[in-house]
Every structure is written in C-alpha cells, then in structure tokens.
Amino acid sequence: MVTVLTAKDFKIRYRNSxxxxxxxxxxxxxxxxxxxxxxxxxxxVNIPNFAAWVLIGVLIWRFFSVGTNQGLFSIVSNxxxxxxxxxxxxxxxxxxxxxxxxxxxxxxxxxLPLLVILGVSFSFTVFLLPVILTFExxxxxxxxxxxxxxxxxxxxxxxxxDIALQLGFWLTPIVYDVSLIPSKYRPLYLLNPVxxxxxxxxxxxxxxQLPSLYDVAVVLVSVVVFFAIGxxxxxxxxxxxxxxx
Amino acid sequence: xxxxxxxDVWKRFRxxxxxxxxxxxxxxxxxxxxxxKRYSYEEFWALxxxxxxxxxxxxxxxxxxxxxxxxxxxxxIAGIMKPDKGRAHTQGKIAPVLELGIGFSPDLTVRENLxxxxxxxxxxxxxxxxxxxSILEFAGLNRFQDSKLKNLSSGMQVRLAFSIAIQTExxxxxxxxxxxxxxMEFQQKCLQKFRDFKREGRSIVLVSHSMDLxxxxxxxxxxxxxGEIRFxxxxxxxxxxxxxxxKAPLATR
Numbered sequence: 006m007v008t009v010l011t012a013k014d015f016k017i018r019y020r021n022s023x024x025x026x027x028x029x030x031x032x033x034x035x036x037x038x039x040x041x042x043x044x045x046x047x048x049x050v051n052i053p054n055f056a057a058w059v060l061i062g063v064l065i066w067r068f069f070s071v072g073t074n075q076g077l078f079s080i081v082s083n084x085x086x087x088x089x090x091x092x093x094x095x096x097x098x099x100x101x102x103x104x105x106x107x108x109x110x111x112x113x114x115x116x117l118p119l120l121v122i123l124g125v126s127f128s129f130t131v132f133l134l135p136v137i138l139t140f141e142x143x144x145x146x147x148x149x150x151x152x153x154x155x156x157x158x159x160x161x162x163x164x165x166x167d168i169a170l171q172l173g174f175w176l177t178p179i180v181y182d183v184s185l186i187p188s189k190y191r192p193l194y195l196l197n198p199v200x201x202x203x204x205x206x207x208x209x210x211x212x213x214q215l216p217s218l219y220d221v222a223v224v225l226v227s228v229v230v231f232f233a234i235g236x237x238x239x240x241x242x243x244x245x246x247x248x249x250x
Numbered sequence: 251x252x253x254x255x256x257x258d259v260w261k262r263f264r265x266x267x268x269x270x271x272x273x274x275x276x277x278x279x280x281x282x283x284x285x286x287k288r289y290s291y292e293e294f295w296a297l298x299x300x301x302x303x304x305x306x307x308x309x310x311x312x313x314x315x316x317x318x319x320x321x322x323x324x325x326x327i328a329g330i331m332k333p334d335k336g337r338a339h340t341q342g343k344i345a346p347v348l349e350l351g352i353g354f355s356p357d358l359t360v361r362e363n364l365x366x367x368x369x370x371x372x373x374x375x376x377x378x379x380x381x382x383x384s385i386l387e388f389a390g391l392n393r394f395q396d397s398k399l400k401n402l403s404s405g406m407q408v409r410l411a412f413s414i415a416i417q418t419e420x421x422x423x424x425x426x427x428x429x430x431x432x433x434m435e436f437q438q439k440c441l442q443k444f445r446d447f448k449r450e451g452r453s454i455v456l457v458s459h460s461m462d463l464x465x466x467x468x469x470x471x472x473x474x475x476x477g478e479i480r481f482x483x484x485x486x487x488x489x490x491x492x493x494x495x496x497k498a499p500l501a502t503r
Contacts, residue, residue, distance in 0.1 A: 009369040013355060013362075020357055089349040090370055091329040161272040244332045247325065248263065 006092070010100035015107055029108060030115055036063045040180050052182055054211065057123040060116065061210055062179040065203045068109035068141055070170045076102050076149025077156050077163055080246065088247040095239065098149045106142040113138070120210065128213030134206070137216070141202050143228045150235030154242040157249055177203060195219075198227040251341060253422060253453055254304040254327060258336035261297040261322055261477075296322045297333070298477045304470065306341075309454040311468035311485055313461075313492050319477040320457045321426060324348060327455065328424050345371055345420035351411035356400035360391060363399050364414055371418045381417055388439070389413035409436055416443050422453040461489040 019025040037060040044050055044059075052058050079101035086092060113134060121127075156162040177199050186194045194200070201223040205216035296319045304310045312320045325331040326338045328346040353370045354363050364385060368378040386392045389409045394402060402410070416423075444454060444467060458464055464471055464485050471488035473481040481491050 006369050009366055009375065013353070013358070013366050016358060016362070017355055083353070085349055085352045086370065088325075088330060089352050090346050092370065159273045159276065161274055165273060247330045 007096060007100050007103065010096060011103040011107070014101050014104035018104065018108065026111070029112060033060065033063045033067055033112060033116070034119075036067075044180050054124060057120050057125050057211065058207060059180060060120070060123075061206050062177075062203050064109070064112055064116065065141065065206050066174065066177060066179050066199065067112075068105065068138070069145060069199050069202075070173070072102060072105040072109070072142070072145040073148050073152060074163075074166065074170065075105060076145060077152040077166055079149065080153040080157050081160075081250070084250045088250050094243055094246055095150065098153050099146060102142060102146045102149055105145065106138060109141075110135070110138055125211060127210070130209040130213050130215060133209045133216070137202060137206050137209070140224050140228065141199075144198055144202070144224065144231065147228050147231035147235050150239040151231070154239045154246075157246060158242055173197075173199065176200075179203070196223060198224045251306060252303040253306050253308070253341045254302075254310070254455070255339040255341075256300055256302050256323075256327070256336070257338075259297055259300040259323075259326060259333040259338055260295060260335035261319075261326060261331065262334045263294045263296050264291045265294055266291040296477050297326065300336070300479060302472060302479070302482050304453065304455070307448075307451045307453065308470060309448060309456065309468040311464035311471035311488070312455065312457045312474065313459070313464060313471060313488065314474035314480070315496075318474040320474055321348070322477075323472075323474065324424050324426055324455065324457055340422065342421040343372065343419065344422045344424060345415060345418040346424045347412075347415050348424065348426045350408050350415065354399060354407065354411065357398060359396050360386070360399055360402065360410060361395045364410065367411060367414050368417070371415055372420065373418060377419075385413050385417055386410075390436075405433065412436075412440060416440070416447075420452070422455065423447065424455045426457045427459070461493065465489055 019029070037056060040059050040063070041056045045055055076098055079098045080087060080094065083097050086097060087094060117131075152162070152166060156166075176194070177197060183191070183194070183200070183204075201216075201220035205220050205224075208214045208216055300323065312323060314320050322331065324346075325348070326333050327340060328344060328348065329338075329340075330346070330348075351363075351367060353366050355366070358366070361382065364382055365375065365378050368385075369375065373381075382395075383392070386395055389406075389412075391402070391406060391410055394406070399407060399410075447454060448467070454467060456463065456468060468485045470483065471481075471485040472479060473488045473492050475495075480495075481488050
C-alpha cells in the first residue's frame, strides 16, 4: 500500500511537465546561482567554496519546505481516499513524505558531480547522506502529522505555515554563517533542527567530518517531541476527518 | 454468525450557525464570544437508534428518500465514520464501492491506475499483476492499457474502476448506487457478476432508488426515513411500503 501510494505521488509530481524531474533540479540550481551571486556581491563572504556551501543548504532547506508543505496538503488533496474508503489515514501523509524523500535523494545524487566541479573533494563521510536525509524525513513526517490534520480543520492553516517557512528560511543558516548570530542568542538559534541537519550535511560533504553529537541530539529530540505532538493532534482529529472534508 | 452487526447506532452532525472553518474565523469568533455573543450550532442526528443484523450470505438493500441517512449508514458500516453511540461490526473482508475510481489520477496510465485502485480496494500487488489482464479484458480496455487515464471517456473510466472493484476477494460489497454506469451491455455484465457473487455466498449491501434492483438482489431491505428505521424486513414488503409512503402525500393533495 505505502509503496503504491508513494510511487503514485512521485510519478504525478514529475510526469505532468515536459521537463519532469529536470525542473526539480533546475530550481535548486537557480536558487544557488542567485543566492551565491547576490550574497558574494553584496557582502564579503568569507566562507570557502560559498557556491557549494549554499547548494547544500538550499537542498536541505528545499526538502524541508517542500516536504512539509506537501505533507500539509496530503489529507485535503485526497478527499475520496479519506471519505469514500477506509485506509489508515496516516498512510496518506507517510507516502507523500516518502515520495519527497525519494525526490530529495535523487536531487542530491544528480547534483553530486556539480559539487566536484565546484572543487569539493569527497571523503568517505558522504556515505552518511542517506542517514541525514532519513532523519530529515522523520522530522518532516512528525511535523506533517500535525500540519495535515490542522489544515483539514482550519482551511487557511497553510497560510500560517507559509509564513512560518518564510521566517524559517532566514532563521536557518542557508546564506549566512552561524557566526553572524550574536552570541547571546546563539543557544536559542541552535535549537532549530533544520540548522543541525544542514550543519551535518555540510560537515560530511565539505569538511569530511562526522556530524557533531549536539546536532544529532537536537534532531533526535525534536523528532521525538514533534512526533508525540503530531500523533496526539492527528489521533484526536482523525475520527472526524470524513465529515470535515 | 452475522456478517454485519449494527447495535443502537447514533450519528450526529454539527451544523454551525456561523461556520468557523478557518483560523481567521476562530480568532474573529472568539472576539465576538468574549463580547457576549454565543457560538452556536445545530445538532443534527443523521442516524438514530439503528439496529439490525445481516446473516452470512444474505444481501441487504437500503432505501429511503434523499437525506435519510443511507450513505452515512454505509460509511459507518465501512468504518469510514465512527458512530457517536452504539457500534457497527463487520465480519470478514469488505469492499466499499461508495465511489468508483477512488485514487484515480488522470495523468497516469490505465495500468498504473489499475494497480493504485486495486491496492486501495485491498488487493495485493502480486494479485494485481496476475489479474491485470483479465481485469482489462472484463472492462474491454486491453487496447488502452498504456494510454493516460484522462484520454479515456468517463464511461470507460467507470468501467475500469468497476472491473477492478469486483475482482476484490471480499465477502461483502458495499455499493452506493454505482450500478447505473456504463452502457447496457456493461450493466448486464455487472448484474451477472452480482448474481455470481450471490451464488458464491458473498453479500452485497446495496443503496439504491431502484426497487427492481432491490427486490431482485436483496433478501432484506432497510427503509430509512429521517435517520430512523421505518421498516426492516423482506425486500418486497420494504419496497411496497416505500412506494406507498411516496404516493401518500400525492393522494391527500
């Protein structure tokens, strides 16, 4: 069931356009180009290999924002699967998120050669990428449970999440380094699990180092916390899904 | 052992006077609430005190005017909606045919959609791989298996969906007026299939406005009016009672 629904979501996403999968590569590339250009022109960036650094940040952020945003709509966009047949409803969220994991994995895979062109020399730590993406997927799933249920109950909820994502873009070190954050705010700033994921991805790609224990802990704790919240919200709203659609 | 047990089922819907479907409405609504106005909604019982049994091998018809609770009852039996009181229990595997082609995607091919809908209806992928050809054969769509679903006429899409649905190895089919689809030839095929099911001892729960269908396929019929059981018993009696009730207001005019 999960396999078939995931394949369906994945195929629909890429088959509808002529360029299909190529679009999903063009988007982060364009983003990388624009951000790199703007920020290296406007500010003196002292991050080595800024373009590669931004690209990894953009890919991690894109997985998170696209993943949660589509996860949010996974229940309301499947009215007949909810109100005309009984499936465990979380499967709709899960398969949607899995399709995104697959997409993100492919994006990374195809863009790896670009990193080489940009002068990155890989060490064995890149093999940890699947682990990082899996953790990011778990975070997305945990959040999508709450988001999808809330978006069914409150039909304008997606607007709030959209704003949250815009805020999140700047609260995550995609185009700047953590060192820019004033040190008194830094402990708070570093509670962001997406920052930890991004940090870890950059470490394994660019520095050939293992993720820090702190980052692993932040991600693990937030997955557990958001999953508990998500499960509670989803469970309590699920019984009325069929009526509210 | 009854195949469907419905015990004292009540189902309530809330119809808010001012619908608060958005966060914005809730914020605005809370402000008016604080200023002394009360948030109110009307309670509407879609099903009241429904109890009945369907035995193994029996088929059940459900009739009644629009809005009498037929579809809600079907959803409660299928487990899609939870009753507010009482319980509905089914024995064995059920195939809900409340809508045909659930999960169909116009941009995927006929064969891909076949697998999706089949899985949604509870079939396994290996079973679908094995049976795909016979399903396409029954639907008369072999030639189109690799075209996109959106290039099929709506009648053909429904035929495809129906052909998949009836392949389910369920022992009970919940059907919501889905029979009125396809051309005459296809309808005959479907009715034949239903007769086969009955011979195999499988049950059909049929919501319909056609008294002929009800009389010829269902041993028992439940006649609902305003969410309550108006009559439950032999289909012939239920149908004539329904027809009488429908005529009554005309006679008094």
